[in-house]
Amino acid sequence: MEMQQNKGNRAIVIWLFTGVAMIIVQVLLGGITRLTGSGLSITEWKPILGALPPMNEVAWQAAFEKYQQIGQSKYINSHFTLSDFKWIYFWEWLHRNWARLIGIVFFVPFVWFIIKKKIDRSMINPMIVLFILGGLQGLIGWIMVKSGLNEENLYVSHIRLAIHFIAALGLLWYVLWFALKLSMPSSRIVQAPGLRKLSGWILGLLVVQLVYGAFMAGLHAALAATTWPSINGAFVPSGMFSQGGFLADITHNQITIQFIHRTLAYVLTLLIAVWYLRSARLPQLAAVRALALLVVLLQVFLGVLTVLNSGIKIPLGFALAHQFTGMALLMVMIWGRFVTRP
Template sequence: MEMQQKKGNRAIVIWLFTGVAMIIVQVLLGGITRLTGSGLSITEWKPILGALPPMNEAAWQAAFEKYQQIGQAKYINSHFTLSDFKWIYFWEWLHRNWARLIGIVFILPFVWFIIKKKIDRSMIVPMIMLLVLGALQGLIGWVMVKSGLNEENLYVSHIRLAIHFIAALGLLWYVLWFALKLTVPAGSIVQAPSLRKLSGWVLCMLVLQLIYGAFMAGLHAALAATTWPSINGFAVPPGMFSQGGFLEDATHNQITIQFIHRGLAYLLTILIAIWYLRSARLPQLATVRALALLTVLLQVFLGVLTVLNSDVKIPLGFALAHQFTGMALLMVMIWARFVTRR
């Protein structure tokens, strides 16, 4: 599917980039929700009526009592007052409502563009697919939350969290690619098969790294080793293979997950440095190559700061900055892949 730039595309481009920005905010709100332990505060899924928070003290007390029935409230947050509950409820409520707002921002302009015949026919089916995927993302989020609404699980599964996170990044990728098709002029596209292949490998490794970032957040694995460059004084820390099998350790052992996350960061930095050097002969790529190198170095730096400042709990500011830069790196490499199309 190819779409040519048109004078009438300005509104569509603004719409798409607004969607990109809103998805980024939604992912960051998800990070806040996880790190503040807010994800299980709303124990019901009401797609329409749930847009409103409890409207009086009796309703707040009823919501609090429902939360107190699950394991997280009984065994971790048994000291919570109603005021404490309102704080975590706010973040989950905002996370869900921002998702609703994203749906409105996508659907209403899309219908208007169709009515006014401002949208390419080639975009209609892919945009409908995007709306379906967005709705599916909401369902994935609820399935994830529901898995923790019992007495056995004190938090939602980090595996489900990673699926939810990567699905959101898939939507980000999808919308950004459309926006690039409408904004990047043909003269900026270069024939560079080897660079395109290398950017593909970088993106594959980056997706794996982002999955491990979700594992780190889901298991609070930064707390397992708060030193750098060593991991608790070791290059290869002990205890990495104590869960009974490689797959189990690689997906559930905090120290193993941190070791893999750090290793992937170093490998990504090397690969992007190679991409940076190999793209030097192409002046069309000057901006994207500079951004790629700067972003990956900043990402590693913020990761180190997050680890070094993790004590009893993970510092929210550093963690969110690290997450945002990870998304920025993903977008830069998507851009790099786009401008080296065949």
């Protein structure tokens, strides 16, 4: 994906950064749908007609009756009134429609740029990959929802949720990298192989941490231990190996997942502090290094607040702020790695 940075790319760069912002919003909407239990409220996938919500009370009642056929409604939300259903329906509808809007925002300007000959040959293949990634993300989302539309599964699997989440972050990573290639002059790039290697380790661990963040949200694992700095009075809590196997514990045991999530947060903070100190001699990294340290500390702080304020349910505001800073940290470290690319 090699291409030249020039002033003619300005409109394309704005377009791509708009896409980055919209993907961030979409991921946050996904977090809301999960934490409010809204993801299974729409039981059909209609790519075109589904853009409109039920238009009258008869249509609303029909949609509600379809929802009442699945296990989540029968065993968890059996007390729901039509008004309650409309609330969760709204969040899933907004999540899906925002995805449709992202598709329009990417596709229409793309066609316009081709007509105006603003896109050169070097950009075509990356653009095609971008659309494929976007389409796959939508497909993954529907497969995830469809898996919960039965009487057995009360929620969508947290494993499928993590795949959906990481696929969205992969798309975010790709679009951001593409935008940086078109916007950042070569004079801002520095040769720092050691620092680049360290940022690669940080990004790798951060992806694992984000997977465990999805596990935390999917299993509501914050409710398993609402204390800090200890975990229910211990730094290595009991019950971590009670699921019958190592793999089962690290992927399904709430207390184990929370322990891993916390531990990775401390390790990442330490590694980013080392990266911050080692990058001090490079003026090109002044802004990104300051942001990296600030965001990781804020991320840990918000994680602590989320845990401490989790009682009967996880506080939506703190959880979303924690999720947003996780994405922000990912983008900052992508920026840092981009600046030190060969």
